Amino acid sequence: MNIKLKIWRQKNAQAKGKFENYSLEDVSPEMGFLEMLDYLNQKLIKSGGEPVAYEHDCREGICGSCGMYINGRPHGPEAKTTTCELRMRSFKDGDTITIEPFRSRMFPIIKDLLIDRTAFEKILIAGGFISADTGSAPEANSILVCKKHADKAFDMATCIGCGACVAACKNSSAMLFVSAKINQYALLPQGKIEAPERVKKMVAKMDELGFGSCSNTYACEAECPKGISVSAIAKMNREFLHAKLIAED
Amino acid sequence: MTKLNAKIPSGPLSEKWSNYKNSLRLVNPANKKRIDVIVIGTGLSGASASSTLGEMGYNVKTFCYQDTPRRAHSVAAQGGINAAKNYKNDGDSVFRLFYDMIKGGDFRAREANVYRAAEVSNDVIDHYVALGVPFARDYSGYIDNRSFGGVQVSRTFYAKGQTGQQCVLGTYSSLLRQVNKGTVKLYARRDVLDIVIVNGKARGVITRNLVTGEIERHSAHAVVLATGGYGTVYYLSTLAVNSNASAAWAAYKKGAFFGNPSFVQIHPTSIPVLNDFQSKLTLMSESLRNDGRVWVPKQKGDKRIPKDIPEEERDYYLERRYPAFGNLVPRDVASRAAKERCDAGYGVGPTGLSVYLDFKDAINKQGQKAIENKYGNLFDMYEKISGENPYKTPMRIYPAGHYTMGGLWVDYNLMTTVPGLYAIGESNFSDHGANRLGAGSLMQCSCDGFFILPYTISDYLADDIRTGKIPVDTPEFDDAEKSIKEKIQRILSVNGKDTPLDYHKRLGKIMWDYCGMVRNEEGLKKAIGLLSDLKVDFWNNIKVAGKDNELNLELEKALRVADFIELAKLMCIDALNRKESCGAHFREESQTENGEARRQDEAYSFVAAWEHKGDDVEPELHKELLVFENVELKERSYK
Structure with a gap:
């Protein structure tokens, strides 16, 4: 499937952030949401760009590292599912997905989607x-x-x-x-x-x-x-x- | 020939630890305040050591790469933690737990260490309960236990399928209590990139602040590595994706010997690889094999969906090959049997690299509700990932890299060959021999951190009561910092074409193919060549986006992968050297007529401890001969 991404980019805590648009082709429905971001990052790096920084570790829903707003909801559309457990089959071909860091004054942004908890x-x-x-x-x-x-x-x-x-x-x-x-x-x-x-x-x-x-x-x-x-x-x-x-x- | 002294105390096995403890020197409370200890890692072993040393009165500096200690990968352990409480009155004892671990490790672990772990395991459970860890209980209010990993007694304490998480949170809470008291200072988001040696003793570390990129110096009178295993050398594994071996590898290069690096446990029941972008393999607890039956079609390349394949056309190969244990054979046996079927062309799923784990019979017999109660969370997790409902169609599983029994060589005090440098938990080699029993890792980590290291390290630190603060403005720290800064500049300046992820995948494939479940001389020699080439290629063609003085996840990855490539070669060298099959290490040249592992006790009853002799120079092998005075060496048979 092909998807469009609108991702919050912010160089560091002091910088002013903004949304950037990306499009990705050949995304498979079995891919994890974070694997989709890895795929984007590989493309960004190889074309001389800066990869999107985000937090993650266990990738099985238990360490609590990951977490981002996906289409306005923490951890995205599925109930009782962390961002790392979310699969691309939850989205459709042609979708635009908006990705932001957790928005709270209590969790300052460190870089892109990565926050200080x-x-x-x-x-x-x-x-x-x-x-x-x-x-x-x-x-x-x-x-x-x-x-x-x-x-x-x-x-x-x-x-x-x-x-x-x-x-x-x-x-x-x-x-x-x-x-x-x-x-x-x-x-x-x-x-x-x-x-x-x-x-x-x-x-x-x-x-x-x-x-x-x-x-x-x-x-x-x-x-x-x-x-x-x-x-x-x-x-x-x-x-x-x-x-x-x-x-x- | 050997420089190794394991310092195993004399006397009968059951009295070694208590007599030894009585002989260890103590540090009085006033003097403890003058002593600093660095602990690297905050999983069960690191957090328990930090909090206990803090309670004793030492100044502890604790480091982790995560944003908070609570996320360390011990959190992902599912099944449980063993202890010899004998609550079920089923004949369990310290000796039986010791024996099961020695036998499970295929007689490649040190008797005295294993016995001690079994002995203090009961104290660990008492302490976790006191810390508020909610272990499963009976209606009477007593703690429940279950049988795990194919042993004959029920000695496993558990908190649903999240025992690791609950133990970590208990340990983390006691760590934070010490932070509150000011005895422990936390340094989160730090990678430890080098160990600093002053006059032959470990006296500090060089870290990179992962937010600012700043290279920092930290000193102490002793350094404790609690950095976990190196299973991510396979790229795809059940480990957290940022788990790494860099601090342990730095220790190796500074003189700490590496013990049995090739001993890696491949877990049989992981959700198989679904696509090329996969970054992680998720474990399905082996408790599922209590009710699930493993099978593949009898016909090669059978593409029918499972429910269209009639009973008589199914090969329940574990039950066929191992009638006595059936689906409950140990992890290494189950893993190899799955690989054998898939390699022979009987595997299922889109890639042909998986086998069925079928609950149909259990559901028919016990009802869906009973299965839901036992495994509900695992079935949900499986469905989330695979998109298939395991109540209706069999799960598909395949083995995955999981736990490294190998690690830094330590003596009975848990000290490496570098004075003042300790290794605890999965980062050392000591208690699991060639194969770890289920529910043994949480146990060993907790024993090391709460009840063993705090005693043994005090004996060492007793010499440091008059040393005073270790200064960081010395040539030793200057040199260590300079070499790390140069390494970072070198890696950033290559500006080639391939990313750290590309290299990690290539590395993982080499290791999985040639140093995975089955090894042979030809393959290992080939892998050593491929890894040497990969290292050269890496340093000529790596592309790291971003700069050093900022948060840079690509730089973190690149530094870790560079170390993994070197460690991988040592693993292959060790596997090549050990021409026997033992535990999880299966050498094709050493098998019985029936294709089972053949151990060679006369030639290989030793711990292989490797000494670094310089970059791209062959490491030197030191042997610690294993002496078994309390158990009889037997062949493991599950027929």
Whole structure:
């Protein structure tokens, strides 16, 4: 199939970016979306041009590196699919595909489609952990965890930190990302002790960095490639209130 | 003849590690603050070592090429992590886990190291649970285990098909806790391009800041490589596409011996190559072979769709050849059998390079719901990639390069032949012999990083309490930086016609054809010649777009491919030298009448450790003889 591409090009963080148009022939439907970009880059390099910079690594939907706006949606048209899992069979011959970096003031552009997501890490550094030193752990089965809670904790823990939730949100809110981590630990007995402190520290850091608030549009849930539910946000709010009102006594 | 000293402690196998730990020197808390350690890589081994060393009070500087440590490729491990807990009361023990690893590795691993890993495996599970890793549980709240990789006990801890991801996130959280405390400083988006040696000891690294292109100097009292494997030497593999061997290769060139470089595990169940542009092969967990049956048509070149091929015209070749184990034979056996059928013209799919993995019988017997519960996420993943529904039509699979048992040679302390330079996790050669058991890699990485290296490195660092900061304005750092800058300028100035991707593909084809699942003398000699030519061609015709002082993904690739081409040659030299078949290394000249692998213990019961003698000079082989005092060497048979 033949396709047309409209890609955001920006030399570096300071430069002013703009869309450039390209056309590609002989794209096969089995190609991965990123393989299509590799194909474009090979052509650009061989004709003396600059290849399009984009982030990627595992190419199987688990590392969370990739992520771009494809026709206005984070990770493109398919549900629960990362950019690297997307195949060209999701598009038609003659299509024009618009490709941009994740658009959020919280994720500054480094080059072309490549962005800086270190703000996520700063929130986790503030408290996204259980404080257990190596060597201090008790026998694993001395901590029993009810299966329902263990399974829910797992669902929360499947977040790959790609940032699609923030990119999808008109407020650039990180509530889905933060709540997933808060909930994972709050659901487990070994994480409960620090839960009030954890939620306060992580929420404070999230606010300090300038992430926006949640206004319940559910765009984050719709675009999350791992299908993490917005119910996590409600639970985080409950954890937060509990920490502020009750646990302080 | 040998310069190798594995430093294996004396005494009975089961007491070696505890006695040895008691003899190791300690560094007191006040002195730890005066000591710096560099850790390269943030997968399970690197992140666990960094966080544990940070907790102990050392100043840790941790580097990764990704934008954040959480993306390191341990994240992609699916099946699980082994430990000798014996929670299922099925007779498991530290000794049995040790024995299974030694046997699975086809008697080419070091007894003492493997036993130690089995011994500390239980501590690893305890620690992951404490960190909040959500392992699968029973309704009673106890942890569940499953059988994995064809062993007879259920010792594998798992979190659905995402065990690696969950262990990485647990380890990453403890790493960030140390960043919070200020004991670990993170340097993300850095490629480590050289190791700096001062007075014979590893004292620092040269890195390239991947955003600014700046060449940086970092010093420390010891350097730990946790850089993973080199499976991307095949271009197409199950690894993350940016995984590379450059730091390990720099270490080799600075005097660290490379152990068993040719030992590579080819995983039997990957989604096959679909087109020429393919950049990556996606693994389908081998747990699928518990319910899937592998077959090809009995008739050569049969182009009918699978459901039109009647039962009697199907060849379930694993069940035919290996009646005792059937579809559950070990990875190397399953891989070679698939290749044999495809090479003989019975392969299926558009390229003829794949075989069927069929769930029809399992679905008929257990119902679709049961299969969905077990493998739902894998079936979805398969459908996303191939566009075919595996509930309706068999999956197509083919082997793919996966895990490198070979790596930097280390002694019992996990130290390389360069004093102060350590290698942990997949980057070392130590625990998996010639073939790794399923769910063994997460285990080894975690054991090394959490519970082994922190003890052994302290013994070494005890000599450095009065050394003071290692300065970076010394001739050793000047020279290392200068040579890296020259290499970068050289690679940018060629301005030829072919891209790093072109070369990587060519390299991958040579390695897959001649140093893949099956090797022979003629092919390996041919490959060595082709690789020498490829190296010359690369340095005369490489085209790298962009400049050095900016984010330049092409330059990163070119530097990695240049190193891979050299490493590939060492792999072939090692494979040529080892004239036996063992584990994943199958030499055609060494097989039984039935076409099975024939190990040659008298001649090859050693670790091949290669010493760099200069560019384009033959490396020197050192042998570490393997002594087996606790197990009897047996032939692996799955008939």
